[in-house]
Amino acid sequence: MTATTSTSRIDASCRLPLFTLFGGAATWLVLSSVFSLVASLKFHAPAMFADQAWLSYGRAYPAWSHLLVYGFCVPAGLGVCLWLLARLGQVELARPLLITFFAKLWHLGVLVGLIAILAGQTTGYEWFELPRYAAVILFIAFVMITVWAFVTYSQRTVEALYPSQWFILAALFWFPWIFSTATLLLQFFPVRGVVQAAVNWWYVGNLLNVWLTLVGLASAFYLLPKLTGRPLHSYYLALFAFLTVILFGTWTGIPNHAALPAWMPALSSAASLLSLIPALAVATIVILTGRGTPVSRNGGPLCFTKLGAWALVLATVLLALSTSPGVARVTDYTWFTHGQTSLRIYGFFGMTMLGAIYHILPHVVGTNRIAAGRMRINFWLFMVGTVIFALPLMAGGIAQGLKLANPDVAFLDAAKAAMMGFRLSTLGELLLLAANLVFLFNIVSAIVSYYRVLCRSAYEEATEQLEPVGVKP
Amino acid sequence: MRSSAIVFLAAFIALSASWAGFVLAPQLQLGRAPLEKSLGTETLYPVARPGLAAQGAEVYTALGCVYCHSQQVGQDGVRCDIVLSEPGTNVLATLAALRSVDENLGKPETLANLPKVIKTVATVAAADAIVKPLRETGAKAGVKIVPTGSDISRGWGRRRTVAQDYAYDLPVQLGTRRAGPDLADVGARQPDIEWHLRHLYDPKSEVKDSTMPPYRFLFEERPAGKSDPADVLALPAGAAPAGKEIVKTDAARALAAYLVSLRTTDVPLQEAPFTPPPAPPAAPATNSAAQ
Numbered sequence: 061m062t063a064t065t066s067t068s069r070i071d072a073s074c075r076l077p078l079f080t081l082f083g084g085a086a087t088w089l090v091l092s093s094v095f096s097l098v099a100s101l102k103f104h105a106p107a108m109f110a111d112q113a114w115l116s117y118g119r120a121y122p123a124w125s126h127l128l129v130y131g132f133c134v135p136a137g138l139g140v141c142l143w144l145l146a147r148l149g150q151v152e153l154a155r156p157l158l159i160t161f162f163a164k165l166w167h168l169g170v171l172v173g174l175i176a177i178l179a180g181q182t183t184g185y186e187w188f189e190l191p192r193y194a195a196v197i198l199f200i201a202f203v204m205i206t207v208w209a210f211v212t213y214s215q216r217t218v219e220a221l222y223p224s225q226w227f228i229l230a231a232l233f234w235f236p237w238i239f240s241t242a243t244l245l246l247q248f249f250p251v252r253g254v255v256q257a258a259v260n261w262w263y264v265g266n267l268l269n270v271w272l273t274l275v276g277l278a279s280a281f282y283l284l285p286k287l288t289g290r291p292l293h294s295y296y297l298a299l300f301a302f303l304t305v306i307l308f309g310t311w312t313g314i315p316n317h318a319a320l321p322a323w324m325p326a327l328s329s330a331a332s333l334l335s336l337i338p339a340l341a342v343a344t345i346v347i348l349t350g351r352g353t354p355v356s357r358n359g360g361p362l363c364f365t366k367l368g369a370w371a372l373v374l375a376t377v378l379l380a381l382s383t384s385p386g387v388a389r390v391t392d393y394t395w396f397t398h399g400q401t402s403l404r405i406y407g408f409f410g411m412t413m414l415g416a417i418y419h420i421l422p423h424v425v426g427t428n429r430i431a432a433g434r435m436r437i438n439f440w441l442f443m444v445g446t447v448i449f450a451l452p453l454m455a456g457g458i459a460q461g462l463k464l465a466n467p468d469v470a471f472l473d474a475a476k477a478a479m480m481g482f483r484l485s486t487l488g489e490l491l492l493l494a495a496n497l498v499f500l501f502n503i504v505s506a507i508v509s510y511y512r513v514l515c516r517s518a519y520e521e522a523t524e525q526l527e528p529v530g531v532k533p
Numbered sequence: 534m535r536s537s538a539i540v541f542l543a544a545f546i547a548l549s550a551s552w553a554g555f556v557l558a559p560q561l562q563l564g565r566a567p568l569e570k571s572l573g574t575e576t577l578y579p580v581a582r583p584g585l586a587a588q589g590a591e592v593y594t595a596l597g598c599v600y601c602h603s604q605q606v607g608q609d610g611v612r613c614d615i616v617l618s619e620p621g622t623n624v625l626a627t628l629a630a631l632r633s634v635d636e637n638l639g640k641p642e643t644l645a646n647l648p649k650v651i652k653t654v655a656t657v658a659a660a661d662a663i664v665k666p667l668r669e670t671g672a673k674a675g676v677k678i679v680p681t682g683s684d685i686s687r688g689w690g691r692r693r694t695v696a697q698d699y700a701y702d703l704p705v706q707l708g709t710r711r712a713g714p715d716l717a718d719v720g721a722r723q724p725d726i727e728w729h730l731r732h733l734y735d736p737k738s739e740v741k742d743s744t745m746p747p748y749r750f751l752f753e754e755r756p757a758g759k760s761d762p763a764d765v766l767a768l769p770a771g772a773a774p775a776g777k778e779i780v781k782t783d784a785a786r787a788l789a790a791y792l793v794s795l796r797t798t799d800v801p802l803q804e805a806p807f808t809p810p811p812a813p814p815a816a817p818a819t820n821s822a823a824q
Contacts, residue, residue, distance in 0.1 A: 103712075106736075106746040113750045118597020180595035184704035213537070221537065229537060230544040237548055241556060246704070253699040255564045257707050262555040266548070306544055310551035315709055319605050319694045321562060324555065393603055393711040464711065467686030471714050472742050479744075 066150065071423045073152035074143050077159040078424050079507050081139035082417050084167040086500040088131025089410075091174075093493035096124040100486040103479065114178040122177050122189040128405060129187060129267065130198060131170045134235070135163065136413040137275035138205055141228045143420050144282055145209055148225055149216025155208045162204040169197030185246055185260040187267065192247040199239055206232045223298035227278035230306055231271055238266045254319055265313020265328070268401060269335070269379070272409040273305050273372065277342065279416040280369045284349045287362040287419070293348035301341035308334040312379065315397075316388035329383040339376035342369055359436030364415025367443060371407030375400060378454070390465055395478045396457025399485070403450035406442075406492065414442065414499060421503065425510045434502050441495035449488025456481020563696050571800035578802065581701045582794050589791025592784045594704055596748070603708030604717040606690030606798055608682035611807070613660035618648035621671030630666045650677070657806075677808040678801075690718040690798035692805045698797045713745055717797040729789040730766055730781055738772065751785035754778075 099120040101108055109115035146153045153159065173190030176182070182189040190198070209232055213225075242263040245251050251259060285292045292298060311331030314324050346369045378400045382391040391397065418435055456478035463474035571578040582590065593599075620627050624644065632639025635652065643651055654660050660676040667674040680692045694717055699705045723729065728739060734752050736743035752766060757778045766779040773779050801807045 102746050103744065106744060108746075110747040110749040113596075116596060116748070116750075117746060118600050121600045122597055182595060182597060184594035184597075184599060184706060186599070186709065221540075225537075226540045229540045233541060233544050234548060237552070241552065245556065245560075250703055251560055252564050253702055253705055254696045254707070255559045256703070256705045257699075258559040259556055262551065266551070303543060306547040310547050311554065314555065317605060317607050319696055319699070319707060320559065321696070324559065327554065393709065395710070395712075397709060465683050467683040471687065472740075472744070475712060475744060476742075 067147075068426075070146050070150070070152050071143075071426075073156050074146055074420075075156070075424050075510070077142060077153065077156050077163055078139045078420065079510075080160050080163040080167070081135040081142075082421065082503055083507055084163070084170075085132045085136040085139070085413075086496070086503040088127045088135075088167075088170060090493070090496045090500050092124050092127035092131060093489065093496050095120045095127065096489050097486070097493060099124055100482070100489055103482055104486065113180065119178050119180065119182075122182055122186075123174060125187055126173055126177055126189050127170070130173065130190065131167075133272060133405065133409055133413070134202070135166060136417065137231070137272075137409075138163070138166075138202075138209075140279050140413060140416045140420065141231065141275060142205075142209055142212070143424070144224055144278060145213050145216075145228060148218065148222050148282070149213060150218045151212060151216045153208075154211040154215060159205055159208050162201045166198060166201035166205070169194050169201060172197060183247060185242075185256070187264045188242050188246065188260060192243060195239070195243045195247065199236070199243060202239070203236055206236065222282070223292065223295065223302065224278040224282040226299075226302050227274045227281070230302070231274040231278065234266065234271050234274065238263050238271070257318065258314070258320055258324065261313045261315070261318070261328075263313075266310055268404060269312045270306060270309040272405065273309060273338075276368060276372065276409045276412040277301065277305070279412050280342075280365050281345070283361060283365045283412075283416060283419055284346065284369070287360075287365070288350050288353040290349055290351075290353065293345060293351075297341055297345050297348075301338045301345065304334070304338040304341065308338065312383070315392055316383060316385055317392045329385060329388070332383040333380045335376050336380050339373045343373045346370065358432060359439035360432060361415040361419040361435075363439055364411050364418065368408050368411030368415060371403060371411060371446075375404035375408055378403065390461035391457060392461070393464065394457035394461040395453045395482060396461065399450045399453030399457060402453065403446065406446040407450065410442065410446070414438065417503070421506050425506050426513070429506050429509045430502050434498060438495055438498040438502060441491050441498060445488050445491030445493075445495050447488070449485050449492060452481035452484035452488070453478075454481075456485075566697075568700060569697060569803060571802055572806055573801070578800055579698060579700055582791070585787050585790040586794035587791075588783075589787035589789065589794070590702070590706075592788040593791055594706065596788075598716075599706045599708045601708075601710060601712035601745075602714070602716045603711050604694070604715065604795070604797065605707050606684045606692070606694045606715060606717050608680040608685050608693040608805075610655070610682070611657075611678050611680050613654050613657055614650040614677040614679060615652045615654070615660055615663055615674060616648050616677050617643070617651045617667070617672060617674045619673035620644040620647065621673065623671050626670040627667065627672045630670050630672070633666065634663050678806050680805075680807050684715065687714075688722060689715045690721075691809070692798050692801065692807045694797055695802060695805050697802060697804075716792065716795055718795065718799075720793040720796040721799060724793055726789045726793050727767060729792045730785060731768065733785060733788065734766055734768070734779060735772065738769070748785075751782055751788065753780045753782060755780050 098115055099117055102117040113119070142153060142159065173194035176191045176194055177189050181191045183191055213229070242259060245259045246256055250256060281292055281298055308331045312328055312335060314320065314328035316325045316329060318325050346366060350366065381387050382396060382400060418430060422430055459481070460474055460478035463469040463477050568577045570576060581587070627644070628639050628641070631643055638651060652663065654663070657676065657678065664674045664676055684690060732739040733748045735747050736745040754774065754777045757776055760778060760780050764780050766781055768779060801809060
């Protein structure tokens with residue numbers, strides 16, 4: 061068997077699972093943008109949908125965060141992880157049909173969670189709103205996919221580990237632990253009072269600041285060398301980034317104002333500050349790996365990945381700043397945190413995942429079927445959308461926080477200080493919706509084109525056999 | 534790293550450390566801690582919410598109020614006001630004691646218009662050091678602990694909130710954003726249930742520039758005159774659609790009862806002390822607008 065055929069067989073083994081994971085992720089991403097717009101409109105016209113409970117702010121907003129994280133981030137990340145495990149191990153994906161089944165089960169769990177949130181069955185914990193029956197579905201689906209991912213990994217034909225594989229293994233290990241802890245201690249055997257808040261914040265910190273970082277960096281550390289044609293600079297720097305991400309990131313997430321024993325927020329803000337170390341390592345890797353290659357502005361996977369890595373650096377700097385006690389007095393309780401988290405999710409994770417999917421999908425489909433022009437449109441819309449979404453929210457949040465800290469300023473004046481930025485951010489959400497629609501279109505058309513080719517070749521094969529019979533002299 | 538075992542070991546060590554720190558430790562420290570008595574009383578604190586308010590807490594969660602309203606009050610610290618209420622019979626000794634605190638205090642003017650705050654210090658210990666010699670002269674003096682900070686100055690609570698305040702909350706709704714005001718103490722600022730119901734139906738009717746969306750789906754529009762007057766929301770003339778009246782649903786009633794029950798910072802605690810104001814004379818409660 062030659063290397064090329066084995067590579068194409070590996071890609072083919074990933075086809076069905078990735079179609080399900082990426083197709084579903086793109087669909088949820090569009091829907092999450094719709095809900096984020098509905099939520100934002102409440103601040104432009106508060107009386108809109110006032111007779112519809114399911115469209116009230118307190119339901120549209122968690123619907124957005126639920127769909128973004130569980131609908132888009134996790135399936136997209138899982139798909140990228142599976143493909144990378146197969147490719148880096150030079151082995152076909154184990155049990156692709158079972159993985160496809162559990163990927164569909166995951167999407168079903170997301171749908172159940174969405175309906176529950178809109179119907180008011182939310183748990184009331186931020187970033188973990190899905191009720192227990194949905195959480196159990198997600199947990200089973202994730203664990204089963206993880207099992208076959210580990211089987212694939214253990215069957216690898218290339219022994220040596222590439223840095224991306226560390227990140228993926230840790231991510232696959234991380235999610236079941238944090239998700240089951242949150243499900244058990246918040247929903248099945250709820251702990252008392254503020255301990256719930258501690259568990260919730262621990263979970264959110266690990267989900268957003270560790271899990272997303274691990275998966276995003278796994279993809280970035282694979283694609284940067286691949287697409288620039290230069291080796292990763294360097295193995296030891298990547299190792300350093302890996303260890304510091306998991307060591308420091310896992311302690312982030314507890315806000316300074318928390319009504320918890322004071323050592324907890326203090327430890328958390330120290331960890332956020334220390335997270336600058338892996339961010340610095342990532343910045344160094346991006347610069348040194350890409351050095352000497354011409355700057356690419358074609359809006360392809362490399363642009364997505366590079367920009368995503370830089371967004372991680374920026375988001376980490378902002379996290380370290382906004383959790384330092386002096387700044388937190390201003391930024392806590394404001395729109396700043398929303399902007400900063402969104403920058404991390406869209407700017408870093410969304411960017412790297414879109415780049416990875418645009419790189420992977422043509423391989424899996426079999427030919428290069430995603431037009432560069434449509435990718436470029438997606439890139440620019442997504443980038444500008446993220447910037448206009450996140451930055452004004454943060455600026456507005458600072459304006460709001462400065463007034464909120466001064467008791468002589470009336471509360472409503474403080475709340476309204478953020479409104480200018482908030483209104484701008486709605487424009488960013490519109491652009492993101494457009495970007496996500498383009499993304500969905502690109503993904504779906506690539507998948508459809510695969511089936512069309514499949515049908516055509518099957519048809520031609522069938523008619524070829526028929527022709528000699530049909531032709532009469 | 535050449536072996537997957539080392540990768541897993543590193544991940545296990547990192548995650549189990551934070552799990553022990555942020556999940557296990559608070560559970561051991563707070564999860565089973567016995568409730569303490571509020572300062573100066575024999576009552577355990579807190580007490581569970583009454584039935585309707587407990588149902589309202591579920592409505593509060595289901596509507597996602599937490600995304601705009603926090604329920605935590607912060608404070609920067611405390612200041613201690615030393616209040617002199619009676620000079621005692623030995624005025625000269627009192628003045629001498631005052632002079633030993635501060636040269637300017639040792640003047641007869643200090644003893645006029647009592648009771649009044651004669652000095653403010655930063656810590657309870659410093660205040661006690663001043664009050665003790667004063668009391669020995671026969672003067673009546675006390676220390677008033679006043680929490681400070683922007684939340685307190687806004688009237689959002691009397692003291693900071695602490696872990697014990699939330700012992701019975703499930704799910705706990707601390708919140709991380711203040712698109713609307715903090716609600717930890719809203720029941721103390723605005724104890725009128727009808728105000729809350731009108732505010733839920735149309736926030737702008739009670740707070741002119743409010744940015745809160747109306748929650749009309751918590752109310753039903755019915756033909757006028759058909760419902761029990763106790764169920765009808767009292768609105769200013771012309772606010773309800775012609776020929777209709779606005780009837781409160783059970784959910785609205787429960788939510789309002791919950792909001793009124795939110796008086797988190799009413800009592801002083803060992804870890805968050807303050808001096809409550811003297812019990813007011815029996816006067817009707819005022820309904821000044823909550824803000």
